[in-house]
Amino acid sequence: MTPAASKADESTGSLISVRNVSFSYGDVPVLDSVSIDVEPGAFLGLVGPNGSGKSTLLDLMLGLRRPDDGTVSLFGEPAAAFDDGERIGYVAQDATEAGRDMPITVREVVRMGRYPKRLVGRFSAEDRRAVEVAMEQVGIADLDTRRVGRLSGGQRQRVFIARALASGADLLALDEPTVGVDAESREEFYGLLEDLNAAGLTVVLIEHDIGVVTTYATEIACLNRQLYFDGDPSEFVETDALAAAYGKDQHVLHHDH
Amino acid sequence: MFLTHVRAAGTPLAQLPVLWLAVTGTIEWFLDNVVGPIMDLLAEVLGAPMLGYPFMQRAYLAAICIAVIGPLVGTFLVHREMAMLSDTLAHTAFAGVAVGLFLNSALSLALSPLLTAFVVAIGTALLVELLVEHAGAYTDTSLAMVLTGGFAVGSILITATDGGISVGIDAYLFGSLSTVSTANVGLLVLMSLVVVGLVTLTYRPLLYVTFDATAAQAARLNVRLYKRLMVVLTALVVVSAMQIMGVILVAAMLVVPVAAAAQVARSFRQSILLAILAGEFAAIAGVTLSYNYGVAAGGSIVVTALTVYVATLAVQKLVPSLRRLGRLRPGHSEAGLKADGGENE
DSSP, X not given: OOHHHHHHHHHHTXXXXXXXXXXXXXXXXXXEEEEEEEOTTOEEEEEOOTTSSHHHHHHHHTTSSOOSEEEEEETTEEGGGXXXXXXXXXXXXXXXXXXXXXXXXXXXXXXXGGTTTOSSSOOOHXXXXXXXXXXXXXXXXXXXXXXXXXXXXXXXXXXXXXXXXXXXXXXXXXXSTTTTOOHHHHHHHHHHHHHHHHTTOEEEEEOSOXXXXXXXXXXEXXXXXXXXXXXXXXXXXXXSHHHHHHOTTOOOOOOOO | OHHHHHHHHHSHHHHHHXXXXXXXXXXHHHIIIIIHXXXXXXXXXXXXXXXXXXXXXXXXXXXXXXXXXXXXXXXXXXXXXXHHHHHHHHHHHHHHHHHHHHHHHHHTXXXXXXXXXXXXXXXXXXXXXXXXXXXXXXXXXXXXXXXXXXXXXXXXXXXXXXXXXXXXHHHHHHOOSTTOOHHHHHHHHHHHHHHHHHHHHTHHHHHHHHHOHHHHHHXXXXXXXXXXXXXXXXXXXXXXXXXXXXXTTTHHHHHHHHHHXXXXXXXXXXXXXXXXXXXXXXXXXXXXXXXXXXXXXXXXXXXXXXXXXXXXXXXXXXXXXXXXXXXXXXTSSOOSSOSSXXXXX
């Protein structure tokens, strides 16, 4: 990244700034010159068909991969060089499966949120308080000694959110977090995300369920190798971006969850 | 002459043998003056004369060490779904032993075969991890190829010489109590201190990477480093335990007690403690059975460990039914172990 470009990112004040990013796995192009900004406090819903590069874009945004071309900045720094791990919370695609057989308690998982700051040494009073507050905040305080693998899918999602909150994250990234979670728990889960977003947490969410995204997100990006749409959810449903991204046969959502 | 010697001793590399002598000296002293008298006392108190024999004292001490580091490292390995790696590394360690014996025979050296086994196993561990970083996943096929490949190289090296070195191979394949030397036990005690120290120091990142590697990476932990550390630790444990357990069975010490503990543990920390307890029971009972009935130590330890596993499985199935009958209330069955795994980490 040139110093000039870095300056531009800071001046826009974006939390994440993706500029003309291209990425391919070997010979298979996945992203083609994508540019998108995530402002502090945004709730960005990232949609697109399977294999459209959503997860790759999220990885690039978080600096977990490096683009072949273009630049990504995170909190005003080049994403790959950014090292304030506690500011980023991440809920993986298979988070509902994670730890199903592993004997690990809710508290043990939430405590991981403090690890970037406290890789060795005793937890301070502040560390312990952050863990307690985070569990209270998402309503799992009474589950603290339960094994994560023996919780319901919806409860398990809250554990991962609590881990991010315990770290004091400014940015929460979620990759299809509610796959395999029942409809009622999903509603509650997205309600929780909405509340946390309203309290200032920036959220980037990959979700295959477009109805959910248009309900809860404040900004939608529709992706299929290229960016087909980036803007307001109410505008999104009126454009033909979805049909274009998903292919001609696809009709715009009929959704009744 | 004297001067050059002193100067050489001043460089860090030249100090290594001196350091090693100091370490083995200390351990020998420890065996003779601490472990020996304690075991002699136990022999009298328990009326078990075998505890008084130096070779059995070495065997018990070795078994106790193995049963700490095996389940300790195994807990991370099993929950990363990489249990097969321990078996793979054990079989390539066999190639390492063969390399050592071969070099000794061909070049008239006096290398410890354990040393070459450590080098080969650690090298293989890092190679496998690099392949995984490149390919993205552990595959049965690649592990099976490395495992059989290592064993194949070992068997070729052993048969390529005049046959003299095949003496002692049985001890490595099936494990043996009587061939455990003081130096071997010394090495094992030292390795145990290293492994326990490293795991204690890196417990948190190892746990995070084991449970959720992508989130750990997003939280800016050095995931690659800790994954590599984990496979190197596995190599250290496997080679250390190989003498008693045997190449073919050593993986069981990293897997079976862990599987047993995972059935009943209420937290990750508790699962490590329970796995070590199960391992210790299996190791001590196995060595005792081995001595009393003149059967292989490794096999006795593994069969005992499997018995513990079956017992925990039965308890796990039985306790909920008993609870349903109202004889036990949840929360009343946990013994002294703290379940939340939190405060004293």
